[in-house]
Amino acid sequence: MxxxxxxxxxxxxxxxxxxxxAALGALLQARGFSVRLRKLDPYLNVDPGTMSPYEHGEVFVTDDGxxxxxxxxxxxxxxxxxxxxxxxxxxxRIYSNVLEKERRGDYLGKTIQVIPHVTNEIKDFIEIGDDEVDFMLCExxxxxxxxxxxxxxxxxxxFSQDRPRGQCIFMHLTLLPWLAASGELKTKPTQHSVKELRSIGLQPDVLVCRSEQxxxxxxxxKIGLFCNVRPENVIAAYDLNSIYEAPLAYHEQGLDQAVLDAFDISPAPKPDLSVWRDVKDRIHNTDGEVNVAIVGKYTQLEDAYKSIKEALTHGGMANRVRVKVEWVDAEIFDDEDPAPHLEKFHGILVxxxxxxxxxxxxxxxxxxxxxxxxxYLGICLGMQMAVIEAARxxxxxxxxxxxxxxHEAGRKRFEPVVYHLKEWVQGNYTVKRDLGDDKGGTMRLGAYDAVLAEGSKVAGVYGTTAIEERHRHRYEVDVKYRDKLEKAGLRFSGMSPDGRLPEIVEWTDHPWFIGVQFHPELKSKPFAPHPLFAEFIRAATASSRLF
Incomplete structure (x- = not known):
C-alpha cells in the first residue's frame, strides 16, 4: 500500500x-523508493486539450493518449x-463521471451531492494503482x-482519515515576500495561507517557502510556531539558474529527509544523487553556445512550448553546449523575407x-x-509546413x-498535400473520425509505432528502424504525393507500420533537415536526452563553428 x-x-x-x-519524486527515487505523481486540477474543462495555449500552456500527451x-x-x-x-x-472529468453514473442509475435514486458523491469520485481516482508504488505524490x-x-x-x-495513521502527509507551498523598503522577510502571508488550510481540516506536515532571501x-x-510545523520542516525554496538544480537544492534544504521523518521512516536509506550531480555539471560546464530559433505563433507565452524548450536544453547537455533559444513570431515574415530574422541562428525549429x-x-x-x-527540425505542423514548402x-x-x-476559410484554395485524417489503426482497432466530431480527445493521440528506412539519417539518429513516439494531430501528409516529393529529394524515411501514414521526412542533400509528425520533445529527459534533439543540437553546434 x-x-x-x-x-x-x-x-x-x-x-x-x-x-x-517532481523534485521530491526524484529525491525519493534516489533513496531507492518507487514513485508515481498525479495532478488534480480544479478547472471545469474535462482536460486541457481544447484550451488555448495562452490559457494553460502546452498540452502534455501520455503514451495512452x-x-x-x-x-x-x-x-x-x-x-x-x-x-x-x-x-x-x-x-x-470528475463531475462528468458523476453525472454519467447518475444517468445510468448507479446511485439508486439518491440525491447527488458534492459530499459524498463528488468527493468519493475524487478518492476513487486518487487510489488507482495504490499497490504499484511506495509513494504516491498528488498535487x-x-x-x-x-x-x-x-x-x-x-x-x-x-482520504487521509480513511487511511491508517501515518499513511498520508501534507506539503504546503507558500511565498515569503521580501520588502526591500523595510529590509524584511514577511511571514504573515504564509501564516494566513496555513490558517486557511487548517480551517478546512488540513494541517501541513512540511512547509516549502519560496523566498528571494x-x-x-x-x-x-516563527513560521513553525504559528503554523504548527516543526522548524526543521520549514524548507526554503530559492530561485535557481536551472530547474534541474531543484533536486540537489531541495536535498540540501532537507526536503526529502523532512518527508521521510513525517512518515517515521528511520533509518532513511542514503540517497544516490550522482545522476543529478552529472546533470548540474553538464548545465554549468559547457564548451560553447548555439543559437536556436523556435518559429511559432504562441511565442508570447513560453509555456506553450515548454517541453520543446526543455528538450533543447537536454540536447545541449548531451553535447555540453549552452542552447540559447529565441522565440520568433512566424507572422512577422508572412509577407517578408525571413533572412534578416533568421540568418543569425545555428538551427531552426518549427x-x-x-x-x-x-x-x-x-x-x-x-x-x-x-x-x-x-x-532544421520540424515537429508535427512543422513537418507539414516543410512538406508543403517542398511541394510548392x-x-x-x-x-x-x-x-x-x-476548412478554416470555408472554401477550397489549396491542393491538399496535407489532409484531415478520418481513419487510422490503433492497436487492434480502426479509429474513425469526422470533421463534425467534438474537438476534445478526437485526434490521433498517444504512442504509435513507426518503421524507419534502412540507411536513412533518422535510422542513424535512433540506432534502430523500429520506434514508438507520441502523437497529437488531426491532419496528415498525403502519401499519394510521396513519389513526386521523393523524386525532388525529400525522402519519406519513416512510415506507419501499414505504410499509409508518413511519420518522418528528410532532405537527402541537406546537412540536417528532418521533419517528424510526432512530438519527440514529450519523451526527452535531462538524464536521457531524446536522440533527435541531441543530434539536432550536435548539427547546430557544427553549424555554429562554420559561422
Missing part, C-alpha cells in the same frame, strides 16, 4: 508546486516514470481558498500548432533552412497547402 504526499499551494499561484513535486497538464511533463522529466491517463484529472492545482478547489481539499481530508533561523522558528495563422511564415522558415543549409518550390505543386486551411 502506497504512502501519500498531498501537495497544495497558497498565497499566489505559479510558485512551483509542479517542480517541487491522455491530454494533460504540463506539470506531468515535469514529473516525467524528473523521475523518468511514464505518465498515464490515471495521473491527471480535472473537476470537469492539487490552484491555491487554497479557491472555490473550485474545495471538493479536492475535502476529498484529500477524507535566506530564511533566518528566527523567522523559520513546432506544432493549430490553424492557418502564421503558417506562411513557417513555410518560409523551412525554405530558408533548406536553401541556406541551416539545421521543388516538386512543382504550386498550390500545395493543407485541408485544415481550406
Amino acid at each position: 502506497a504512502r501519500y504526499v498531498f501537495i497544495t499551494g497558497g498565497v499566489v499561484s505559479s510558485l512551483g508546486k509542479g517542480l517541487a513535486s 491522455a491530454e494533460t497538464d504540463l506539470d506531468l511533463g515535469h514529473y516525467e522529466r524528473f523521475t523518468g516514470v511514464a505518465a498515464r491517463k490515471t495521473d491527471s484529472v480535472s473537476s470537469g 492539487i492545482g490552484g491555491t487554497v481558498g479557491d472555490i473550485e478547489g474545495l471538493p479536492f481539499f475535502e476529498a484529500i481530508r477524507q 535566506p530564511i533566518p533561523d528566527k523567522e523559520r522558528a 513546432p506544432g500548432g493549430f490553424g492557418e495563422r502564421g503558417t506562411e511564415g513557417k513555410i518560409k522558415a523551412a525554405q530558408f533552412a533548406r536553401t541556406r543549409n541551416v539545421p 518550390n521543388v516538386a512543382g505543386v504550386k498550390d500545395a497547402g493543407s485541408e485544415e486551411f481550406d
Whole structure:
C-alpha cells in the first residue's frame, strides 16, 4: 500500500508546486523508493486539450493518449516514470463521471451531492494503482481558498482519515515576500495561507517557502510556531539558474529527509544523487553556445512550448553546449523575407500548432533552412509546413497547402498535400473520425509505432528502424504525393507500420533537415536526452563553428 504526499499551494499561484513535486519524486527515487505523481486540477474543462495555449500552456500527451497538464511533463522529466491517463484529472472529468453514473442509475435514486458523491469520485481516482508504488505524490492545482478547489481539499481530508495513521502527509507551498523598503522577510502571508488550510481540516506536515532571501533561523522558528510545523520542516525554496538544480537544492534544504521523518521512516536509506550531480555539471560546464530559433505563433507565452524548450536544453547537455533559444513570431515574415530574422541562428525549429495563422511564415522558415543549409527540425505542423514548402518550390505543386486551411476559410484554395485524417489503426482497432466530431480527445493521440528506412539519417539518429513516439494531430501528409516529393529529394524515411501514414521526412542533400509528425520533445529527459534533439543540437553546434 502506497504512502501519500498531498501537495497544495497558497498565497499566489505559479510558485512551483509542479517542480517541487517532481523534485521530491526524484529525491525519493534516489533513496531507492518507487514513485508515481498525479495532478488534480480544479478547472471545469474535462482536460486541457481544447484550451488555448495562452490559457494553460502546452498540452502534455501520455503514451495512452491522455491530454494533460504540463506539470506531468515535469514529473516525467524528473523521475523518468511514464505518465498515464490515471495521473491527471480535472473537476470537469470528475463531475462528468458523476453525472454519467447518475444517468445510468448507479446511485439508486439518491440525491447527488458534492459530499459524498463528488468527493468519493475524487478518492476513487486518487487510489488507482495504490499497490504499484511506495509513494504516491498528488498535487492539487490552484491555491487554497479557491472555490473550485474545495471538493479536492475535502476529498484529500477524507482520504487521509480513511487511511491508517501515518499513511498520508501534507506539503504546503507558500511565498515569503521580501520588502526591500523595510529590509524584511514577511511571514504573515504564509501564516494566513496555513490558517486557511487548517480551517478546512488540513494541517501541513512540511512547509516549502519560496523566498528571494535566506530564511533566518528566527523567522523559520516563527513560521513553525504559528503554523504548527516543526522548524526543521520549514524548507526554503530559492530561485535557481536551472530547474534541474531543484533536486540537489531541495536535498540540501532537507526536503526529502523532512518527508521521510513525517512518515517515521528511520533509518532513511542514503540517497544516490550522482545522476543529478552529472546533470548540474553538464548545465554549468559547457564548451560553447548555439543559437536556436523556435518559429511559432504562441511565442508570447513560453509555456506553450515548454517541453520543446526543455528538450533543447537536454540536447545541449548531451553535447555540453549552452542552447540559447529565441522565440520568433512566424507572422512577422508572412509577407517578408525571413533572412534578416533568421540568418543569425545555428538551427531552426518549427513546432506544432493549430490553424492557418502564421503558417506562411513557417513555410518560409523551412525554405530558408533548406536553401541556406541551416539545421532544421520540424515537429508535427512543422513537418507539414516543410512538406508543403517542398511541394510548392521543388516538386512543382504550386498550390500545395493543407485541408485544415481550406476548412478554416470555408472554401477550397489549396491542393491538399496535407489532409484531415478520418481513419487510422490503433492497436487492434480502426479509429474513425469526422470533421463534425467534438474537438476534445478526437485526434490521433498517444504512442504509435513507426518503421524507419534502412540507411536513412533518422535510422542513424535512433540506432534502430523500429520506434514508438507520441502523437497529437488531426491532419496528415498525403502519401499519394510521396513519389513526386521523393523524386525532388525529400525522402519519406519513416512510415506507419501499414505504410499509409508518413511519420518522418528528410532532405537527402541537406546537412540536417528532418521533419517528424510526432512530438519527440514529450519523451526527452535531462538524464536521457531524446536522440533527435541531441543530434539536432550536435548539427547546430557544427553549424555554429562554420559561422
